[in-house]
Amino acid sequence: MDEWLNYDRFDRETWHSFFPYGKTFLTQENLEDIKSLNDQISLADVREVYLPLIKLIQLQYQNYLQMQLQKMTFLRKPMRRIPYIIGIAGSVAVGKSTSARLLQILLKRLMPDKQVELITTDGFIYPNRELEKRGIMARKGFPESYDMEKLLTFLNDVNAGKDYVQAPIYSHSVYDIVPDEYQVIEKPDVLIVEGINVLQLPTTQRIYVSDFFDFAVYIDAEPELIEQWYLERFGMLLDTAFQDPSNYYYPYTKGSRQQAFAMARKVWDMVDLPNLRDYILPTRNRADVILHKAENHHIDRIYLRED
Ligand SMILES: Nc1ncnc2c1ncn2[C@@H]1O[C@H](COP(=O)(O)OP(=O)(O)O)[C@@H](O)[C@H]1O
Numbered sequence: 001m002d003e004w005l006n007y008d009r010f011d012r013e014t015w016h017s018f019f020p021y022g023k024t025f026l027t028q029e030n031l032e033d034i035k036s037l038n039d040q041i042s043l044a045d046v047r048e049v050y051l052p053l054i055k056l057i058q059l060q061y062q063n064y065l066q067m068q069l070q071k072m073t074f075l076r077k078p079m080r081r082i083p084y085i086i087g088i089a090g091s092v093a094v095g096k097s098t099s100a101r102l103l104q105i106l107l108k109r110l111m112p113d114k115q116v117e118l119i120t121t122d123g124f125i126y127p128n129r130e131l132e133k134r135g136i137m138a139r140k141g142f143p144e145s146y147d148m149e150k151l152l153t154f155l156n157d158v159n160a161g162k163d164y165v166q167a168p169i170y171s172h173s174v175y176d177i178v179p180d181e182y183q184v185i186e187k188p189d190v191l192i193v194e195g196i197n198v199l200q201l202p203t204t205q206r207i208y209v210s211d212f213f214d215f216a217v218y219i220d221a222e223p224e225l226i227e228q229w230y231l232e233r234f235g236m237l238l239d240t241a242f243q244d245p246s247n248y249y250y251p252y253t254k255g256s257r258q259q260a261f262a263m264a265r266k267v268w269d270m271v272d273l274p275n276l277r278d279y280i281l282p283t284r285n286r287a288d289v290i291l292h293k294a295e296n297h298h299i300d301r302i303y304l305r306e307d
């Protein structure tokens with residue numbers, strides 16, 4: 001079956017025309033926030049792609065609030081805040097966390113009275129110690145490397161309106177879960193959940209992470225480009241590791257840079273690329289929106305699921 005059958009495809013110009021007010025919409029503070037997030041982000045992408053996207057999300061969010069109100073009135077239940085949950089999926093190093101943080105900044109700008117939180121599912125990967133115990137250290141990022149029970153419980157608690165919910169934290173530079181450190185989520189209006197596994201079907205559980213989603217975005221690009229972005233990020237991790245013996249990449253700063261990159265290329269080929277091909281890419285057509293990136297993270301096509 002044609003994978004794109006259910007999607008409308010837009011080029012950038014058409015997509016931009018749905019909300020062409022970017023120039024006046026962003027404040028100086030927004031621009032500074034975006035630049036401090038990543039100074040490589042193209043502001044043209046923000047105006048022409050991300051702003052129409054958050055406008056569309058806002059429309060759906062307003063409908064969602066309306067529906068919640070009608071439902072609670074019908075059931076004669078007191079109104080309570082059920083968060084609107086947005087999932088962001090895609091390969092390792094495709095730019096999920098950068099896009100997710102961008103969406104968070106822009107949604108806060110669009111809806112300043114709403115609390116918009118962001119978590120990444122990396123925090124729900126088992127600690128290295130546990131991965132080693134299970135003999136799956138070389139499978140980090142694959143479905144079996146996540147504590148899905150814990151992730152689903154987390155989402156269920158946030159959804160149920162619990163006052164205080166904790167998410168564990170993963171550090172790329174330590175290459176492990178940070179012990180005893182948590183991100184606290186307190187009754188958000190909107191929660192963005194970013195991770196490679198967010199649209200995957202469960203192996204043992206009966207519910208999916210995506211059952212909690214009200215909207216899902218997949219970030220797409222050719223694997224050759226993603227590999228390049230993976231290696232660029234690896235270079236940056238290496239540059240920050242020099243002074244810090246506790247950094248996972250510190251030992252790689254001692255040998256030749258060429259050798260370190262050869263090792264990173266091998267990890268991409270043996271771990272992250274097979275994960276993309278076998279487990280991440282097959283989830284692409286479960287998203288509401290697919291952002292397709294070309295060279296330099298430039299978004300050239302946008303696919304929107306037809307309802
Ligand atoms: N829009 C963008 N413009 C420029 N560089 C980007 C953009 N998005 C991501 N990057 C860079 O690509 C690399 C991977 O991005 P990241 O957000 O860490 O990906 P992920 O969360 O999918 O692993 C990082 O080095 C990041 O700085």
Ligand SMILES: CC(C)(COP(=O)(O)O)[C@@H](O)C(=O)NCCC(=O)O
Pocket residue numbers: 091092093096097122125140141195196267268271272
């Ligand atoms: C922790 C991750 C699975 C998360 O990926 P992310 O989308 O945050 O880049 C990934 O960065 C990773 O560590 N993969 C294992 C192989 C590797 O070292 O790249």
